[in-house]
Amino acid sequence: MLTSHPNPWDRAVSTPSEAQSRPRRLENADPRPLLRSLNRLLDSSTQRIPDFLDVDHLIALYERDIMEREDRDMLKAKARRERARDRSSSSNLTVFGSSLRETTLYASTITVLSGFEHDIPIIVFRCVKELCRHGCVPHKRAPDRHRLLALITAFDAEPQFGCKTAFKTPSEIPEVYGLLTTYLFALPEPLISSDIFEALWTWCIMPSLRNTDLKKVGHRRTFEPTDSSIRICQILLRLLSIPSFSLVVYLMGLFQRLPNLISDDIGRAVLAGAGSKADPASDGRGERVSTMLQWLVDRWDVIVKALFDGPDTSSVSRLSRAPTKKNDNIEDDDNESDVSSASSCSALEQRLQDFTRELAEEAQRELKRRNRQATMTQTLPAESKRSSKITQDNDSGYDSSEDTNLHVHEAAPPSPPQCNDDQELTHPQALRRISLLERELERSDHAVEEAITKTFQAQSQIKELEARLRVYEGRGQQQNSVPRLELRLDDKRATEDWHAILHSDTDTLKRQLAETQKERDKAVGLVQEMKELIQAHGF
Incomplete structure (x- = not known):
């Protein structure tokens, strides 16, 4: 009896277990706990996070994604x-030349990798599926130019963006491969940004090269999830944006299935982008792509487990929802930026109002969700069975059968979440809301203290100017000199200006303090209400 060779893609894609019949949603990872874990793994004497990563930029991107999450889901x-x-x-939407963040809004399909839902561009999904089904030898035949242009036009046209475009495979494999590489090279930015690429190379690849892990022919080492290079790599990949992270994970499955593509154009397109094609020697990045891809493929089984099951990543969402102890430079910098951002009373007032409005909307969504749960209680078993069947049939989109229909898989709405999953997510979400609100109240205290301090400083400056004015007036009366008269007039103007500014600031401060106190009272009431809600439902 012949035994089939194990499919490498099966190791990169896992079907959800019976206990988790519905795929989980892939959410943005808060970079702050990730960076704290990374800081503990690095050698403090020779390796520093700011050498490669812009912490403020990563946090800003994360906060932007959090604010835009609901709008992006609606557009998708x-x-x-x-x-x-x-x-x-x-x-006039297009795919070629558009950023991956934009493309996933209107030209993507949902696929399941390692039990999580990922938004993959339709063009990548279709091309990779055909390449894995029929295999690929990139340099066997050059693609037909006219057919390639026709495919580019079809996959660049709305609203289908290539969903219903048929491939004449296997005869069109060169054209399919050319279509995929053309799209990847047309991306405005590489999937792995230059800073994360250099961090991966310096902190993960170079130590392995020094240990000759990649130079021993025929030697295969067993890698453990606890290896520092594996954990560092996992953290760096999670720092990518969600669209880039999902596509990198998806394409790594392709490289496991077809390892001959590692040293080809598609490998450079994934890690180096269009810059390596235009000028391969610009930063030496294109020359290192094959080595980095080989390193990732050799360790991908372990890296995937660390990405989705390891303690450093699986607890990221829980860590980000609870107050953390401020014990390192990264969090100190974040706290300083928070205090400085609250220096303006008007900005504080607007932020408190927005935050209170957000809490009210969250409470309304929570009430609607519980009402939906009450109506779906009797239909959950049938829906769970249907969701499990859809997941098993369309897990990764790499089904080798010819009748797999992207349109059907995409149009089917996801089944409603189970009650147990919702309860597990509601508790940490409520804790995160409470901790954020308490932190916002602390910021308001700092802002009020700063405003009062500035008021006293202004009063001191006015008193000093008045004293100087009296001195100059006395000297002017004694000496009756013109220069003293001009100086006295300047000081009078300055004093009048300071009086006007102080009067205006004092009135504004009083109004803003009153509004801030009202918002604080509302916020405290919401905190108490949320705590009572948690206790009432036994979370």
Whole structure:
């Protein structure tokens, strides 16, 4: 009896277990706990995070993604409904040359990798599926130029963006490969940014090269999740944006399935981007791509487990929702930036109002969610069975059968979440809301103290100017000199200006302090209400 060779892609893609019948949503990882873990893994004497990573930029990107999450989900759902109805919005949207962040809004499909939902561009999903089904020898034949241009036009046109475009495989494999590499090279930015690429090379690849892990022919080492290079790599990958992270994980499955592509154009497109094609020697990045990809593929089984199951990543969302002890430079810098950002009373007032409004909206969403749970209690078993079947049939999109229909998989809405999962997520979410609100109240105290301090400083300056004015007036009366008269007039103008500023600032401060106190009272009431809600439901 012949035994089939294990499929490397099966190791990169896992079907959800029976206990987790519905795939989980992949959420943004807070960079602060990730950077704290990374700081503990690095050698403090020779390796520093600021040497490669811009901490403020990473935090700003994370906060932007959090604020835009709901809007992005709405745009994705709208685009998929329009594709299902074959209706164009006539907004001149394109795929080639557009950023991955934009493309995933209107030209992506949901696929499941390691039990998580990922948004993958339709063009990548279709091309990788055909390459894995039929295999690929990139240099066997050059793609036909006219057919390649026709495919580019089809996958660049809304609303389908290539969903219903048929490939004449296996004869068109060179054209499919050319289509994929053309799209990846057309991305404005590489999937792995230059700073994370250099950090990966310096902190992970170079130590392995020094240990000759990649130079021993025929030697295969067993890598453990506790290896520092594995954990550092996992953290750096999680610092990528969600669209880039999902596509990197997806394409790593392709490289495991077809390792001959590691040293080819598609490898350079993934890690180096269009810059390596235009000028391969610009920063030496293109020359290191094959080595880095080989390093990642050799360790990908362990890296995937660390990405989704390891303690450093699986607890990221829990760590970010609870107050943490400020014990390192990264958090100190973040705290200083928080205090400085609250220096303006008007900005503080607006932020407190926005935060209170956000809490009220969250409470309304929580009430609606519980109402939906009450109506879905009797239909959950049937929906769970249906969701499990859909997941098993369309887990990764790499089903080798010919009748797999992207349109059907994409148009089917996800099944409603189970009650147990919602309860597990509601508790940490409530704790995070409470901790954020308490921190916001602390910021308001700092802002009020700073405003009062500035008021006293202004009063001191006015008193000093008045004293100087009296001195100059006395000297002017004694000496009756013109220069003293000009100086006295200047000081009078300055004193009048300071009096006007102080009067205006004092009135404004009083109004803002009153509004701030009202918002604080509302916020404290919301905190108490949320705590009572948690206790009432036994969380």
